[in-house]
Amino acid sequence: MTIPAVNESYSSILLYFPTIVVVLLASVAVYRRFFHPLARIPGPGLAAITHFYIVKFNLFGPRSQFYLQIEKLHREYGE
Secondary structure, three states: OOOHHHHHHHHHHHHHHHHHHHHHHHHHHHHHHOOHHHHHOOOHHHHHHHHHHHHHHOOOOOOOOOHHHHHHHHHHHHO
């Protein structure tokens, strides 16, 4: 025998779970881009928000070329 109140509470939590995840990820992205102590350092926005920028250059290419991108960014934005 199941208790209806318990099943309803779990279903309501599962209903709001995707929204909670999206709000959490958005708040982390806003914090990292605008309020983090390193946010004042110039550079690409994707690199400021996530580690996917590093993954993009290390995995999606003929070989690991992130170090070349770092040199290019230093020339573009200064040291």
